[in-house]
Amino acid sequence: xxxxxxxxxxxNIAGLWLVLLMSFATLLTPAWAEVGIEAPAxxxxxxxxxxxxxxxxxxxxxxxxxxxxxxxxxxxxxxxEARLDELTSQADTxxxxxxxxxxDTLAEAGSVAIAGWLSVVPALTxxxxxxxxxxxxxxxxxxxxxGGWLSYGLxxxxxxxxxxxxVNVHILKAASDSEHMSIVxxxxxxxxxxxxxxxxxxTVGIANHITRFVRGRRSAQTTTGLLGTAIxxxxxxxxxxxxxxxxxxxxKLRISREKLAYIVxxxxxxxxxxxxxxxxxxxQVGLIDEAIGQIEGFDGSAYAVFxxxxxxxxxxxxxxxxxxxVSLSGRDFGPxxxxxxxxxxxxxxxxxxxxxxxxxxxxxxxxxxPGIPHRALNAIIPMTVxxxxxxxxxxxxGMEELGHPAEYSLRDVxxxxxxxxxxxxxxLLSTLVALVMTQAQRLLSMDETAxxxxxxxxxxxxxxxxxxxxxALSSVNEALHTSDYLVSVLSDSLAPQLIPVSVFLLSAxxxxxxxxxxxxxxxxxxxxxxxxxAVLQHHGLAGDPEAMHLFYASVAAVxxxxxxxxxxxxxxxxxxxxxxxxxxxxxxxxRTQLPYALFVGVITTLFGILPVAYGVPxxxxxxxxxxxxxxxxxxxxxxxxxxxxxxxxxxxxxxxxGEAGIxxxx
Numbered sequence: 001x002x003x004x005x006x007x008x009x010x011x012n013i014a015g016l017w018l019v020l021l022m023s024f025a026t027l028l029t030p031a032w033a034e035v036g037i038e039a040p041a042x043x044x045x046x047x048x049x050x051x052x053x054x055x056x057x058x059x060x061x062x063x064x065x066x067x068x069x070x071x072x073x074x075x076x077x078x079x080x081e082a083r084l085d086e087l088t089s090q091a092d093t094x095x096x097x098x099x100x101x102x103x104d105t106l107a108e109a110g111s112v113a114i115a116g117w118l119s120v121v122p123a124l125t126x127x128x129x130x131x132x133x134x135x136x137x138x139x140x141x142x143x144x145x146x147g148g149w150l151s152y153g154l155x156x157x158x159x160x161x162x163x164x165x166x167v168n169v170h171i172l173k174a175a176s177d178s179e180h181m182s183i184v185x186x187x188x189x190x191x192x193x194x195x196x197x198x199x200x201x202x203t204v205g206i207a208n209h210i211t212r213f214v215r216g217r218r219s220a221q222t223t224t225g226l227l228g229t230a231i232x233x234x235x236x237x238x239x240x241x242x243x244x245x246x247x248x249x250x251x252k253l254r255i256s257r258e259k260l261a262y263i264v265x266x267x268x269x270x271x272x273x274x275x276x277x278x279x280x281x282x283x284q285v286g287l288i289d290e291a292i293g294q295i296e297g298f299d300g301s302a303y304a305v306f307x308x309x310x311x312x313x314x315x316x317x318x319x320x321x322x323x324x325x326v327s328l329s330g331r332d333f334g335p336x337x338x339x340x341x342x343x344x345x346x347x348x349x350x351x352x353x354x355x356x357x358x359x360x361x362x363x364x365x366x367x368x369x370p371g372i373p374h375r376a377l378n379a380i381i382p383m384t385v386x387x388x389x390x391x392x393x394x395x396x397x398g399m400e401e402l403g404h405p406a407e408y409s410l411r412d413v414x415x416x417x418x419x420x421x422x423x424x425x426x427x428l429l430s431t432l433v434a435l436v437m438t439q440a441q442r443l444l445s446m447d448e449t450a451x452x453x454x455x456x457x458x459x460x461x462x463x464x465x466x467x468x469x470x471x472a473l474s475s476v477n478e479a480l481h482t483s484d485y486l487v488s489v490l491s492d493s494l495a496p497q498l499i500p501v502s503v504f505l506l507s508a509x510x511x512x513x514x515x516x517x518x519x520x521x522x523x524x525x526x527x528x529x530x531x532x533x534a535v536l537q538h539h540g541l542a543g544d545p546e547a548m549h550l551f552y553a554s555v556a557a558v559x560x561x562x563x564x565x566x567x568x569x570x571x572x573x574x575x576x577x578x579x580x581x582x583x584x585x586x587x588x589x590x591r592t593q594l595p596y597a598l599f600v601g602v603i604t605t606l607f608g609i610l611p612v613a614y615g616v617p618x619x620x621x622x623x624x625x626x627x628x629x630x631x632x633x634x635x636x637x638x639x640x641x642x643x644x645x646x647x648x649x650x651x652x653x654x655x656x657x658g659e660a661g662i663x664x665x666x
Contacts, residue, residue, distance in 0.1 A: 035064070037109035039096050040481075042151050044116040047485050048086040051109075053098060055080060064106070067097040089113060093153075112153035119480040122147035123513040123571065126473055130570045136586050140469035140571075144170050147476030166472070174471035182420035183236060184468075187460045187577075189427035193382055194244050195456020196434040200443040201368040202379030203248060209376045210249055217641075220246075220253050221263060221327035228267030229320065235280075235574050236423065238268040241383060243581025256343035257584035258336060258592040265578035265593060266323045269517065269563050270316035284521065288555065291529030298533070305555060311618045312500070312549070312556035314608035314625065315564045315601060321626055322600050322633075331637025334595040339588070340640035372443050381437065386430035393422025466586065470515055470571050477514045496535050497613040500553035503528050504609055507561025508568070508601065515571025517562035524558045550613060557609065564604075567597040603628050 034056040043049045053066060053075055064082075065072040069089055075082035094111035122143040129139035148162035148170065149155075174180055197203055214220045224246045228238060243264045250260045272280050289302035326332065332340050368374060395410075398417030431453070438444050444452070503524070511520045532554035533542055541547035566572040570590040579589040603625050612621040 035098055035107045037066075037096055037098055037107050039094070039109045039111050042112045042114065042153075042479065042481070043089065043094055044119055044481055044485050045090055045113055046088055047116045047481065048088055049481075049484075050083060050085045051087060051096060053077075053082045053084075053107075063101055065099050067099055068094070072099070112151070114150055114153060116485040118150055119477075119482040119485045120513060121150065122473060122476055122480065123482060123515070127513075127570060130587055130590075136466055136570065137469060140466065140473055141166060144469065144472050144476055147473065147480055151476070151479055170472040170475055171468055173475050174468050177471070179420050180468075180471055182424055183573075184464055186236065186420075186423045186427050187240065187464055188457050189424070189431050190240050190244075190386075191456040191458075191460040192453040193386070193427065193431040193434050193456065195452040195454070195459070196431070196438060196444075196449060197379040197382055198367070198456070199369055199448070199452040200378050200434075200438045200441075201372050201374035202376065202382075202434075203245070204368045205374040205376030206245060206379050208374060214249065214253070217253050217255055218328060218330045220250055220255060221259065222324065224250065224260065224263045225267055225323045225327050228264060228323075229271050235268040235272040236577055238272065239264050239574060239577040240581045241386070242267070243578060243583075245379075245383070247581075247583050254343045254346060256336075256339040256592075257582050258339040258588055259332075259343075261578045261582035261584040261589040262336065262593045262596060263323055263327065264582055265567065265575055265589070266319050266596070268578060269566060269574050270319045273316045273559055273563055274310050274313050284525075284559065288525060288529065291525050295530055295533050305552065308548075308552045309556040309559070312553040312609075312612065313560045314556075314604045314612075314622065315504075315560040317622060318600050318604050318608070318625055318629065319563070319567070319597075322596065322629055325630055325633055326596075326637075329633060329637065330639045330641070331633055332640060333633075333636040333638065334592070336592040336596065337638060337640060339592050341643045344640045344643070369444060369448075375441075378434070378437055378441075378443070382430040382434040385433045386426045388426075389429045390419075390422045390426035393417070393425045394419055397421055460580070466576055470573065470576065473571060474514055474516050482510075482514060496539050496541060496547065496550050499532050499535055499550060500557045500613050501605055501609045503532075503554050504557035504561040504564075504605065507558050508565040511562045511565025511572070512569040513565075515566070515569050515573070515575075517566045517572065517574075520562040520565065521558055524562075525555075528554055528558050549618070553609065553613060560604070564597060564601045568594055568601075599632065600629065603632070 036054050038052040038054070040049055040051075051066065053064070055064070055077065064075045064077075066075055066084060067073075068087060069091060073084055073087075075084070092113055094113045096109045096111070097105055098107040099105055125146055126139045126143035129142060130136050133139065144166045145163050148165045149159055152158035152162060194203070210223065214223055224242060227246065228242045243260065246260060246264075247257070250257075284306055288305050292298050292302060292305065394414055394417035396417075398413035401416040401418070402413060435449055435453075438449055439446065507520050507524050510524070511517050514520065532551050536542040536544075536547060536551060541550070566574055568590075569575060570586055575590065575593075576586060578584075579586045582589070607625040607628050608621040611624070612618050
């Protein structure tokens with residue numbers, strides 16, 4: 001017992017001495033020993049990157065340098081941190097060393113380095129594979145794996161790891177984002193609501209009412225465009241509501257799913273981008289405010305800049321106009337004309353070979369229960385609840401964000417609202433209202449209501465899977481600094497008149513490659529606004545009323561280019577949602593919409609942005625561009641009905657002639 005106590009006492013004394021020695025050593029350690037280097041995990045050769053150095057040295061008396069490629073950069077610390085921007089390297093493996101005046105190494109960090117052009121490979125791989133093989137999920141999966149492998153510097157030993165990372169890193173990261181999950185829940189709840197109102201006869205009732213006013217294919221397309229313009233507050237809600245509402249009507253009138261998806265897609269984002277009370281406003285104004293904060297002596301508010309820039313948002317305005325030109329004229333060209341001819345010639349009893357989300361939409365096509373009345377109010381009221389609750393939720397969250405001040409306008413309130421939360425509120429309440437109305441009228445049993453709610457939810461699983469993978473690819477692009485590479489390559493010194501068109505093209509290509517219009521705006525706006533002002537200052541034009549249109553046009557070009565790139569890209573969220581809600585295959589939607597988007601985009605560039613940059617009034621640029629679009633549609637477009645076969649079915653409907661009509665326009 002005594003020996004045990006003695007042994008325990010000896011251990012305690014030894015531990016005490018150890019603690020004292022460690023404390024003494026800490027006191028002797030120089031303050032600059034506690035340092036750290038924060039470097040990106042991956043850098044692009046010849047593309048600028050940033051490094052942050054931190055140290056726990058309140059006195060800050062010891063000068064330090066960061067060594068890169070045998071070159072030293074002095075560090076200026078503020079609050080214990082020093083940041084170096086615009087660093088570049090050509091080395092295959094980046095080695096960063098922190099040294100003191102005596103040349104002692106205090107800290108080291110390393111990064112993988114790859115050629116800048118490789119950062120574009122995953123996005124282009126996804127686009128090419130999706131368009132060639134029409135297998136979107138496989139294309140996205142291969143692109144994600146390729147991006148993961150690039151992030152490891154194409155190391156042979158990391159190939160399998162990059163495949164495994166596709167799920168447990170990239171897709172998991174996309175699923176962990178709260179805003180992404182808000183969209184997923186919104187889609188699922190909307191799908192469930194649509195399942196209920198389809199089975200209880202509500203959607204059939206709407207179709208019956210609308211068909212009383214729709215006299216044919218043109219008026220149905222125009223009605224779809226007007227509905228898409230009316231639901232202006234959010235592009236996601238727009239696509240889901242309009243596509244699901246009009247799909248059965250356009251099917252009955254033999255309007256192709258591709259045409260419906262085009263009208264939905266080309267009204268959703270453009271109308272949300274340019275109207276004054278939408279979920280886009282707060283994001284855009286916030287970016288502009290941050291950007292003009294970098295400009296010394298700039299006199300003007302961010303919201304005023306946004307309002308002045310709307311007049312120069314040529315692509316969203318002209319895209320909306322072209323939708324109604326196509327709808328009212330009944331003319332189409334390119335792959336869209338082939339799709340319309342196929343739809344016109346299709347027999348009602350002829351089976352079609354469906355692919356992608358067309359097949360999902362057909363499987364999820366829920367017919368009204370036989371023997372019950374088809375009341376339009378059973379669909380109109382839940383949809384109205386969805387719209388009003390979403391708008392009210394945006395207003396409420398905006399007021400909460402601003403602290404209920406009386407001096408803020410409705411635009412300010414909507415600009416600061418939380419659209420994701422509001423959309424979830426709206427979709428949940430609309431589902432509950434649909435359920436209560438169905439039960440109150442005894443149209444379906446509770447078991448039937450639950451079953452068809454799940455059927456509606458099930459129809460969303462494929463598009464949500466694709467959406468998740470598209471988000472994962474966007475995360476990969478961010479890790480590979482794809483946007484930084486594109487900006488560094490394409491944003492050289494410019495003449496003032498060429499800034500808007502250069503920004504428009506750069507933003508469009510970046511959105512096309514990354515599939516994210518909001519991501520492009522978040523990257524480009526802080527760069528473009530100071531750049532445009534600096535170029536104007538260099539030429540003595542900053543603040544000149546005669547030259548400020550170049551500044552506003554540059555701001556608008558970021559937004560317009562992002563929307564244009566989204567319309568051309570199979571990776572874009574709104575493109576996917578429009579295809580999903582319309583029951584159209586994603587690849588088919590992109591193939592048919594792409595010529596229209598390019599047509600409007602090229603005319604926008606040549607007859608809108610460039611002439612206005614050189615002094616033509618903005619309204620004249622829009623008018624001339626609209627005239628050129630109308631003329632081009634007149635020359636290129638043909639009516640699908642002109643290829644209809646003269647023979648008739650017993651029912652009196654025109655019969656189809658196989659592929660004959662389609663071959664005539666090939």
